[in-house]
Amino acid sequence: xxxxxxxxxxxxxxxxxxxxxxxxxxxxxxxxxxxxxxxxxxxxxxxxxxxxxxxxxxxxxxxxxxxxxxxxxxxxxxxxxxxxxxxxxxxxxxxxxxxxxxxxxxxxxxxxxxxxxxxxxxxxxxxxxxxxxxxxxxxxxxxxxxxxxxxxxxxxxxxxxxxxxxxxxxxxxxxxxxxxxxxxxxxxxxxxxxxxxxxxxxxxxxxxxxxxxxxxxxxxxxxxxxxxxxxxxxxxxxxxxxxxxxxxxxxxxxxxxxxxxxxxxxxxxxxxxxxxxxxxxxxxxxxxxxxxxxxxxxxxxxxxxxxxxxxxxxxxxxxxxxxxxxxxxxxxxxxxxxxxxxxxxxxxxxxxxxxxxxxxxxxxxxxxxxxxxxxxxxxxxxxxxxxxxxxxxxx
Numbered sequence: 001x002x003x004x005x006x007x008x009x010x011x012x013x014x015x016x017x018x019x020x021x022x023x024x025x026x027x028x029x030x031x032x033x034x035x036x037x038x039x040x041x042x043x044x045x046x047x048x049x050x051x052x053x054x055x056x057x058x059x060x061x062x063x064x065x066x067x068x069x070x071x072x073x074x075x076x077x078x079x080x081x082x083x084x085x086x087x088x089x090x091x092x093x094x095x096x097x098x099x100x101x102x103x104x105x106x107x108x109x110x111x112x113x114x115x116x117x118x119x120x121x122x123x124x125x126x127x128x129x130x131x132x133x134x135x136x137x138x139x140x141x142x143x144x145x146x147x148x149x150x151x152x153x154x155x156x157x158x159x160x161x162x163x164x165x166x167x168x169x170x171x172x173x174x175x176x177x178x179x180x181x182x183x184x185x186x187x188x189x190x191x192x193x194x195x196x197x198x199x200x201x202x203x204x205x206x207x208x209x210x211x212x213x214x215x216x217x218x219x220x221x222x223x224x225x226x227x228x229x230x231x232x233x234x235x236x237x238x239x240x241x242x243x244x245x246x247x248x249x250x251x252x253x254x255x256x257x258x259x260x261x262x263x264x265x266x267x268x269x270x271x272x273x274x275x276x277x278x279x280x281x282x283x284x285x286x287x288x289x290x291x292x293x294x295x296x297x298x299x300x301x302x303x304x305x306x307x308x309x310x311x312x313x314x315x316x317x318x319x320x321x322x323x324x325x326x327x328x329x330x331x332x333x334x335x336x337x338x339x340x341x342x343x344x345x346x347x348x349x350x351x352x353x354x355x356x357x358x359x360x361x362x363x364x365x366x367x368x369x370x371x372x373x374x375x376x377x378x379x380x381x382x383x384x385x386x387x388x389x390x391x392x393x394x395x
Contacts, residue, residue, distance in 0.1 A: 078193055078322055078330050081376040082109035085179060085195040087149065088281070096163040098150035101178065102263065103281055106190075108373045113331055115338045117378050118285070118390075119369065120278035121145060121182070122344060126352070126359035129181050134173050136162075142354055145181070152177025171197055175318075185362060187371040193320045194327075206288075207255040213287045215258065216250040219276065220269035226260050238267030258284060274360070275347045282341040282390055289339070340382070341390030344369065 088103035104121045123146035131139035137151045153174030155165040164170070175195055183189045207213055225232055226244035236243040246261045253261065262284045265277040272279075319327060350361045365385065372381035382389060 099164040122360040124360040149174040221246040222267035
């Protein structure tokens with residue numbers, strides 16, 4: 001098996017991983033606490049420092065837990081390889097609009113529980129969804145992946161129209177249809193051991209509790225919704241004179257800046273649209289992980305308390321019937337440096353217009369990546385596709 005090169009890297013170079021072995025030096029206990037893909041158990045793992053029993057009671061009561069996953073006995077065992085589905089929502093408060101998924105990320109933990117991989121699926125991917133009676137959805141062979149949750153989640157209003165359903169039952173329906181569709185994309189299928197729905201307004205509260213985040217911006221981005229003075233507007237049109245500019249370079253981003261930056265996909269220097277946004281979201285998650293697991297955060301009672309209070313508004317999760325401490329024990333050896341970001345379609349466009357609607361096509365190589373997720377052979381896939389490793393750029 002080919003071994004990828006290791007060694008020092010610049011802030012914009014891909015994170016290097018050794019295949020199949022990793023050198024694992026000694027590190028402080030706080031730095032060795034686990035991450036479960038996404039902010040979900042990064043927060044929870046960090047809290048483990050404060051005392052596992054106390055935390056178990058606190059976390060299981062403060063963070064909303066809902067039965068989101070469809071019944072699947074095989075998805076309840078956290079031994080072996082683990083898959084977590086992260087769904088970022090574009091939902092607005094007090095809105096009845098259909099709820100779409102702004103980001104869809106599969107987090108894969110290898111069977112040895114020593115490494116995590118983040119695979120972002122393009123939101124505009126062409127997918128087929130079966131009929132789904134609970135939401136009165138007749139099924140479709142031409143959907144964008146971002147639309148699937150909305151069609152599973154929806155309910156009828158008094159006028160017979162469809163609106164978004166932010167209830168526990170509505171979220172469970174949306175996740176059920178999304179997980180069914182993603183399973184159909186993966187050769188051999190895919191079972192999720194846990195799922196988290198991430199609320200972006202809650203994410204902003206969490207980043208507020210952190211005091212912002214340090215990131216290195218890898219391309220110029222002009223905001224679609226923020227002016228230079230930070231004022232929110234319906235649309236800036238990407239006007240380079242009046243729009244908020246996120247210029248190349250490393251800096252500390254305020255909470256509103258970080259959330260605005262990672263949601264952009266329209267006015268970007270490299271013209272990489274959703275692939276750029278996927279990369280920036282993965283970089284943002286990594287930067288947040290790093291800050292959450294930093295000694296400064298873990299030893300600051302005020303900041304630590306703010307994180308705990310923010311966690312409840314951040315996400316809704318289904319841990320597959322397992323307790324938080326079970327996950328922490330299982331993934332206790334994973335460090336932030338053990339996370340690899342992976343680009344689907346190699347970060348390149350594979351677009352197709354169908355009936356006037358533009359879709360992103362999932363390429364054969366991306367299907368091979370998804371099969372590697374199923375087979376727990378991601379290291380072997382990356383050995384032959386090293387350019388698919390995403391860039392890390394947190395300070």
